Amino acid sequence: MTRDSLVSQIKDKKSFLCVGLDSDLQRMPACLSGEKDPVLKFNQEIVAATHDLCIAYKPNVAFYESRGAEGWKTLEETMKCIPDNVFTIADAKRGDIGNTSRMYAQAFFKNMNFDSVTVAPYMGVDSVAPFLEFDDKWVILLGLTSNKGSADFQMLKSEGRNLYEEVITRSQKWGSPDNLMYVIGATHPEKLAQVRSLAQDYFFLVPGVGAQGGTVEDVVRSGMNDQVGLLVNSSRGILYASDGPDFAEAARAAALNLKKKMEEFIV
Amino acid sequence: MTRDSLVSQIKDKKSFLCVGLDSDLQRMPACLSGEKDPVLKFNQEIVAATHDLCIAYKPNVAFYESRGAEGWKTLEETMKCIPDNVFTIADAKRGDIGNTSRMYAQAFFKNMNFDSVTVAPYMGVDSVAPFLEFDDKWVILLGLTSNKGSADFQMLKSEGRNLYEEVITRSQKWGSPDNLMYVIGATHPEKLAQVRSLAQDYFFLVPGVGAQGGTVEDVVRSGMNDQVGLLVNSSRGILYASDGPDFAEAARAAALNLKKKMEEFIV
Numbered sequence: 001m002t003r004d005s006l007v008s009q010i011k012d013k014k015s016f017l018c019v020g021l022d023s024d025l026q027r028m029p030a031c032l033s034g035e036k037d038p039v040l041k042f043n044q045e046i047v048a049a050t051h052d053l054c055i056a057y058k059p060n061v062a063f064y065e066s067r068g069a070e071g072w073k074t075l076e077e078t079m080k081c082i083p084d085n086v087f088t089i090a091d092a093k094r095g096d097i098g099n100t101s102r103m104y105a106q107a108f109f110k111n112m113n114f115d116s117v118t119v120a121p122y123m124g125v126d127s128v129a130p131f132l133e134f135d136d137k138w139v140i141l142l143g144l145t146s147n148k149g150s151a152d153f154q155m156l157k158s159e160g161r162n163l164y165e166e167v168i169t170r171s172q173k174w175g176s177p178d179n180l181m182y183v184i185g186a187t188h189p190e191k192l193a194q195v196r197s198l199a200q201d202y203f204f205l206v207p208g209v210g211a212q213g214g215t216v217e218d219v220v221r222s223g224m225n226d227q228v229g230l231l232v233n234s235s236r237g238i239l240y241a242s243d244g245p246d247f248a249e250a251a252r253a254a255a256l257n258l259k260k261k262m263e264e265f266i267v
Numbered sequence: 268m269t270r271d272s273l274v275s276q277i278k279d280k281k282s283f284l285c286v287g288l289d290s291d292l293q294r295m296p297a298c299l300s301g302e303k304d305p306v307l308k309f310n311q312e313i314v315a316a317t318h319d320l321c322i323a324y325k326p327n328v329a330f331y332e333s334r335g336a337e338g339w340k341t342l343e344e345t346m347k348c349i350p351d352n353v354f355t356i357a358d359a360k361r362g363d364i365g366n367t368s369r370m371y372a373q374a375f376f377k378n379m380n381f382d383s384v385t386v387a388p389y390m391g392v393d394s395v396a397p398f399l400e401f402d403d404k405w406v407i408l409l410g411l412t413s414n415k416g417s418a419d420f421q422m423l424k425s426e427g428r429n430l431y432e433e434v435i436t437r438s439q440k441w442g443s444p445d446n447l448m449y450v451i452g453a454t455h456p457e458k459l460a461q462v463r464s465l466a467q468d469y470f471f472l473v474p475g476v477g478a479q480g481g482t483v484e485d486v487v488r489s490g491m492n493d494q495v496g497l498l499v500n501s502s503r504g505i506l507y508a509s510d511g512p513d514f515a516e517a518a519r520a521a522a523l524n525l526k527k528k529m530e531e532f533i534v
Binding site for chain 2: 073106112120123124125128145146148149157163167
């Protein structure tokens with residue numbers, strides 16, 4: 001998907017909500033227990049109930065991988081039920097030497113037709129570059145993550161700059177606002193404004209709203225740019241809003257609640 | 268596998284060779300084209316031809332993942348053909364927030380019974396800890412990688428210490444020489460000795476010998492400790508020693524060549 005298409009979608013829907021498909025077999029509503037593939041059915045229902053409210057879906061690859069080849073099949077089938085005009089993110093945190101990153105790019109971009117994949121920066125330019133060679137596909141590079149462990153290395157200072165700042169600055173030589181975004185956690189609202197000043201035209205994927213403590217208002221205040229520039233993710237708060245047979249309706253209500261908070265900020 | 272068992276295996280076999288199973292469907296010998304699963308057959312033949320010469324196998328997960336659910340099936344089946352007393356490494360470079368790393372640990376440790384998995388450190392302690400909760404399973408944390416991009420962030424200096432040194436030092440608070448190893452590329456022999464001084468009792472997984480330019484002698488000189496402490500990996504040089512029907516024999520010869528260089532260093 002091109003950046004123009006993504007921005008148009010955001011303006012049309014008046015939403016920058018990303019729904020995280022962290023779909024856990026252990027947490028499926030009891031009403032799906034008779035299904036051949038409960039997780040697939042769950043994802044299909046969630047997508048049907050929310051795709052007019054969100055602009056992206058983000059399957060968390062670990063949740064599928066933890067079920068082996070069968071889980072991969074569910075992931076492949078899930079991709080087929082997401083409308084083409086909704087942005088898709090393989091949340092995979094991959095990254096390896098060049099020939100290996102190329103294989104990961106094949107898995108997500110070619111085989112499953114994801115629009116983007118999250119990539120870890122530790123191994124540097126040749127671990128990221130193979131993902132940037134595809135037209136209209138995106139790398140979403142880890143910048144400042146939402147978890148407690150983000151303090152361990154991302155905050156280390158080198159010549160006055162934190163590691164995450166160095167990652168965000170240096171990687172702009174590898175990609176552009178048309179094929180590169182950053183993961184910036186909503187749990188650091190004070191840092192979001194500073195990161196925005198380092199990467200004004202780039203989209204940020206922002207986890208950490210809801211369960212982890214961040215709010216839409218804080219994220220907008222610190223992180224929005226003139227093309228919105230934000231994909232705000234919610235996973236558990238939407239997926240598990242109800243564990244009854246009304247799970248899809250409840251997911252829709254939770255998504256709508258977040259989307260309404262976003263509407264007013266989109267002109 | 269316990270550290271004692273790993274060390275015993277190294278002493279018994281007089282080898283610290285790890286064979287990297289970067290088995291690429293595009294590079295399979297023509298003689299396997301009639302097989303239902305050429306990569307599985309290839310891996311079975313490679314393992315049969317080399318398991319008395321090496322002490323570990325390291326499937327590169329990207330090469331399987333790039334073939335989707337089918338590739339995962341091949342990986343699962345490959346694990347079944349590796350003898351129990353040989354150490355296994357899922358070269359996956361995973362790492363995410365706690366609940367997600369737990370899912371990856373499930374995939375590799377529980378479902379496929381790997382002894383270890385390679386993990387990227389960028390997200391810090393809570394991304395690594397879930398992998399350390401399994402008895403006799405190992406995290407192999409990226410320290411200083413063998414690729415060109417290792418210079419981008421791993422070499423950044425903070426308070427006089429490079430990032431990779433900080434990773435190696437800090438992570439020793441999370442694990443111990445009984446469940447934690449480090450990836451240290453053979454392409455930096457001068458750094459290997461320095462890393463050894465930071466982590467004297469830890470095993471290092473050392474890629475970059477052969478195709479990437481490192482030698483066994485250099486690695487031993489700089490990196491060996493009193494329990495050997497090294498797993499030296501070779502992938503392409505062994506797997507693709509011949510593309511004819513003698514591929515397994517040729518792989519054995521290439522593995523034997525490396526193993527002979529190792530023998531003399533093991534007392």
